[in-house]
Amino acid sequence: MTGEGTVRLRAPRNTLDRRAVGWWRAQALLMTAVPVLVLGLIGALTGPARFWLLTAAAVLAVTGLVCAVLLPLWWFRTHxxxxxxxxxxxxxxxxxxxxxxxxxxxxxxxxxxxxxxxxxxxxxxxxxxxxxxxxxxxxxxxxxxxxxxxxxxxxxxxxxxxxxxx
Amino acid sequence: MSTPADDWRRLDRRTVLVTALVTAGVLLGAAVPVGVALAGRLGTGGALVWVPAAVVVLTVSSAGIDYVRWRRTRYRVGAERVSLHTGLLLVKERSLARERIRGVDLTARPLQRLLGLVTVRIGTGEHVGGDSTLELDPVTRAEGERLRRLLLERAATGAAGSHREGELTALDLRWIRYAPVSFVAPMLGGAAAGAVMQVSEWAGVQRRVIAWIGGLFRDTPVLWTVLVLAAAAGVAGVLGALGLWVEMWWGYRLERETGGTLRVRRGLFTSRSVSIEERRLRGVDLVEPLGVRLMGAARLDAIATGLAEDDKERHGAHHTLLPAVPRALADAVAADVLRERVAPTGAALTGHPRAARRRRLGWALWAVLVPVTVMAALGALLAPLLLWTALACAAVFLPLAVLFALDAYRALGHAVGGAYLVTRSGTVRRSTAALERAGVIGWTVRQSYFQRRAGLLSVTATTAAGAGAYTAYDTDASEGLEFAAQAVPGLLEPFLERAGAPDIPVHRS
Missing domain, CATH: 2.30.29.30 (Pleckstrin-homology domain (PH domain)/Phosphotyrosine-binding domain (PTB))
Structure with a gap:
């Protein structure tokens, strides 16, 4: 989309503190941990749907973990x-x-x-x-x-x- | 301030009478159904004794409470501050610095009007805290007028004499033709139908009412029944809208007073007087609700700092300067109000790129096709009838949605005209906001992933006045920034880079 005479906003000069990545990761992990624990507990205690509940918990945990590792790196570059x-x-x-x-x-x-x-x-x-x-x-x-x-x-x-x- | 300080004054004594009459009126209205209900239990004689007794006791006690309030309330216009002293147990004294006062509004409800009383609200128009308004309820009309003059009178500000003072517009009864097409009409129609049902339920005859209506239409097809009932609700809505318009706008006048104050006066039963100091006016918003717009008319709202923030009348058209009138007149009044030769709301606007139209068409298609597809899928699986319903919905709503999308795209526009920046958007409620460029106190630029791909962005000017933010949606990514930079020179410029300068790193993982 760059043509003659185009203008755009330049990136602000300063990045955040590097530790923000850790802080975001902690937030993301906490956000994931709560539903995963709840699902896992219910799965461990109830018989019939155990497989599905535990699968859901596992999928959620993996997704959360991947997001917690990758997204903050991306955020750090854009903020x-x-x-x-x-x-x-x-x-x-x-x-x-x-x-x-x-x-x-x-x-x-x-x-x-x-x-x-x-x-x-x-x-x-x-x-x-x-x-x-x-x-x-x-x-x-x-x-x-x-x-x-x-x-x-x-x-x-x-x-x-x-x-x-x- | 050179004006000498007043002594402490009291509110008007007749507030006690007003309170007593209003309470008695409400109670008498409630007394009839309560009396009928009690007559069953206590017998007619008992009900005739107890109900009037309760009415009298409650009326006298509310009058007594108001009497105490009147005794304990006083106010003073000092040289520097206006003070209000209230309260029996919790004594409160509040005061406003006179130089901060931005508005003095007078309201008179019907009973107050008969007695020549008004309620005065004195406000600083500040955002923070609830203590920015003093209410004097009530004083005599002459006293209200005196306070208004006294508090708003200042050495003439701005370019006095360069523009006309006195009456800017007054009511033209022909404007009433725009009342039935406002959104109030269908709402009132629905409310009327709802009220019939509700009241009949209270009276325990809802079933009979429904049976009666059913009986009326026994021999008519369902379609006709629905149409007739809808028409009846429509007529009720139109009548209600006309009535409401008359009550709201009767005696409407927009004036400019010496000292730089705009004043709106209106109201049939409840009379209202709203004063807006021109110093806090940051622009005007030309609003065209769909029905009104189709008739070539528009309404005018003030964009002013701290109007309605602390106001109970937030939804009561408090900042409306002009009811729906022919578009050309609305523009002329806008120019008059802003002391401009040509109305900025009438300026030629820069349109937005075709990508913006594509986005709107896309939204329209999604909004229709998703529910229709779900319905069709269900139809294929469960009931074939749903398939036909889905088809009918698609046939009706798809063209409608496309029309709305095209209209929404046509609405988009922005421009810098003179001392104002103008943004326009909206289809159901099209708003053309002319905001004083000096009133812009910041910029917010937003760009979603899809906007980035389409080369668009949304530019929002933040301001202390009105809605707080006015946005040009889906402008061309480069041209929108130029617009913002041009509107407020120097603010955005240091953060822009021209083509050829080093790139912003593109963030994709």
Whole structure:
């Protein structure tokens, strides 16, 4: 689809922290483990449909495992972020890619959140909101020190910007 | 603010009377069926004593509660802040900074209107928290008008005098012809049929009603019965839509006041006055629901910051500037409202690539063929009758779906016109949004796998006003980005790369 004078969005400069891959894998494994365990338990306890239940559990476990190994690698390559003097720029998604841009002058709040799993991997999520109900920008899976630094920098810049950001 | 501070004031005392009358009215309505039911148990005499007694006690106590509320409520317009003091046990004092006040809306329900009272809502139009609105329920009409003027009066903002003030439009009774084609009509028709069933069930005569209707049509074929009943519901819906239109839009006026405020006044029984400060207006949305559009008409909504966020009237057409009117007039009013010479909603739009049409046709085919195939498969396995039903469904819905898909494609468009960016989409509800370019506070670009293959993407401008986001769906991948870059210079530009620059790595595993 490249012709004369075509334009496209370039990838943001920074990748997430490498540990995000591990964090995503843990999430994917947990998501798989729950139904697999339930199916396996029911299969072990009930006689008649044991074969089918255990087969389903096995198929689910293998699929989950493969996804947990491969998908995070792919995600790691597509998820990017960048903060310039003027704007925050984030790219997410694999099948449905999404690029979000929020100008510095319109940022209202900057939040840093660390979930339990993220804490284990020493990661953090930075959420930048603007006055639009639909314009929030999230950067997931940053190293927690990088995240704290980034949040501080964004807060400082936005405080220096006059206006009510609408 | 140079205006001197007021003293603390009270609401109007007659609120107690209004509350008593409303409660009594509701109770009397309920008293008749309750009385009839009780007469069976207590005897007619007992019911005649107890029911009126209960009505009186409840009315007096609700009036008493309202009296206490009235005693304990006061408000003050200070030099800097407007304060409202309420509550008996939990005393609350809330105040809004006057310079943050963005809207003062007056509403008068029928009874309040008879007594010359209005309910005043003073709002800052901010998103966060529920404490951004003060409600004074009620004050006299003159006091409401005084508050409105006092709070919204500011040194004239913007280019005063460059555009006309005073009345922009007023009601034209011929507009009522668009009322029956709105989506309200079928809904009201269905509701009327439902209400007949529901009420007859309450009264325990539902079976008799159904038998009576069945008796009426004993000698008519089923098809005719269905048609006649549908027509009856349709007529009820149209009458309801006409009635609702009259109640909503009677006495409609759109004015611009000195100091840069737009004011919409309307309502037959309940009168409403909505003021929108022009400073928070970010554009207009020209809305064409299908029926209205087929008649060449359109409605106009305001895109303004913090309208309706904290509002109970969220669904009550709170931000509608103009009811459905002929399209040319809607454009003219849009231009007037935005202080433009030419309406941005009427601008020539860039169409979207043919791939967008292919996608819509594809969706239409899937939406029809999947259920039809399932039905046909079931028919082949179980009942041959289903095969014919599937065929009939395909014959009816396929052309319909294709028509909708083509219409949806025709709706797509976007442009940058003057100080506005315009996006258009939708077939059942076509919306042409003209958003002030300075009001864009971010961009979201989305591209699914299928869009990527077709060379399309969707560009969304986020804003603090209105719906929060306005999207140009399925634009050409390159042209859509150019559009966004052109609409808000400098914001997107640093993140774009022109052809010939190093590629984004393509991610496939």
């Amino acid at each position: 990017r972020w960048e903060v310039t003097e003027e704007a925050v720029y984030v790219r997410t998604g694999v099948f449905r890619q999404e690029w979000r841009i929020a100008p510095m002058s319109r940022i209202q709040t900057v939040d840093t959140v660390r979930g339990p799993l993220e804490q284990l991997w020493r990661l953090a999520t930075v959420t930048v909101t603007t006055a639009s109900a639909k314009g929030a920008v999230r950067i997931e899976g940053l190293d927690h020190e990088v995240a704290a630094e980034l949040a501080e920098r964004l807060t400082r810049i936005t405080q220096d910007t006059p206006g009510d950001a609408t």
